[in-house]
Amino acid sequence: MKLILLGPPGAGKGTQAVRLVEHFGIPQISTGDILRKAVKDGTELGTLAKKYMDKGELVPDEVVIGIIRDRLMEPDCQKGYILDGFPRTIAQAEALDEMLEKMGARIDHVVNISVADEEIIKRLTGRRTCPNCGAGYHILFDPPKKDGICDKCGTKLIQRDDDKEETIRARLEVYRRQTEPLIKYYEAKQLLRTIPGEGSMEEIFNAILKALGE
Numbered sequence: 527m528k529l530i531l532l533g534p535p536g537a538g539k540g541t542q543a544v545r546l547v548e549h550f551g552i553p554q555i556s557t558g559d560i561l562r563k564a565v566k567d568g569t570e571l572g573t574l575a576k577k578y579m580d581k582g583e584l585v586p587d588e589v590v591i592g593i594i595r596d597r598l599m600e601p602d603c604q605k606g607y608i609l610d611g612f613p614r615t616i617a618q619a620e621a622l623d624e625m626l627e628k629m630g631a632r633i634d635h636v637v638n639i640s641v642a643d644e645e646i647i648k649r650l651t652g653r654r655t656c657p658n659c660g661a662g663y664h665i666l667f668d669p670p671k672k673d674g675i676c677d678k679c680g681t682k683l684i685q686r687d688d689d690k691e692e693t694i695r696a697r698l699e700v701y702r703r704q705t706e707p708l709i710k711y712y713e714a715k716q717l718l719r720t721i722p723g724e725g726s727m728e729e730i731f732n733a734i735l736k737a738l739g740e
């Protein structure tokens with residue numbers, strides 16, 4: 527199963543990808559996670575990416591295309607994968623098509639999780655993560671037992687730099703302008719399945735499985 531998760535930032539792609547990884551036994555490939563790790567590790571890639579990420583802009587196509595090209599060659603991708611946050615531009619989608627063609631493979635489904643802007647802002651401004659163990663929380667929907675402290679390891683929770691309201695508005699704008707055209711791109715290839723992204727995690731997960739014919 528080769529799957530693309532499409533949708534605005536905060537649509538729940540990452541959360542749903544984790545469930546899909548368990549269900550299908552294939553890896554999640556998140557360009558956002560790969561780039562955040564590079565920033566944390568202070569690599570050359572991280573230094574370059576941070577400049578764009580802090581402003582809510584997209585990292586240049588050739589950089590993320592290179593990351594995906596290397597990642598798809600790894601042995602754990604043989605049976606399939608879930609692409610989360612890639613492609614994000616038409617140029618990335620075309621590069622992906624070209625890579626897959628060379629590998630004799632193709633995408634099976636593109637799941638588009640659709641959520642309104644105001645809901646996204648509410649979701650993302652409340653998002654908190656533990657810098658130590660990676661656990662995720664939400665101040666309204668999934669708060670830790672003790673304010674601002676990780677339930678699992680007691681570390682002080684942080685807000686992702688790009689989850690500040692100003693940056694979120696920039697990311698949404700980028701999404702509408704550069705990523706939303708992919709909906710038509712995959713519709714034309716008859717791969718697109720749109721799921722309403724407002725509901726419980728469970729409801730959305732079941733809707734995705736249904737759309738995939740599971």
Ligand code: AMP
Pocket residue numbers: 535557558559561578579582583584585586587590610611612613614618688697
């Ligand atoms: P995400 O965690 O998917 O929301 O990604 C966080 C940030 O990483 C984005 O706002 C971009 O700056 C960068 N990024 C992640 N994936 C891509 C991509 N496919 N193309 C360009 N930039 C990306």
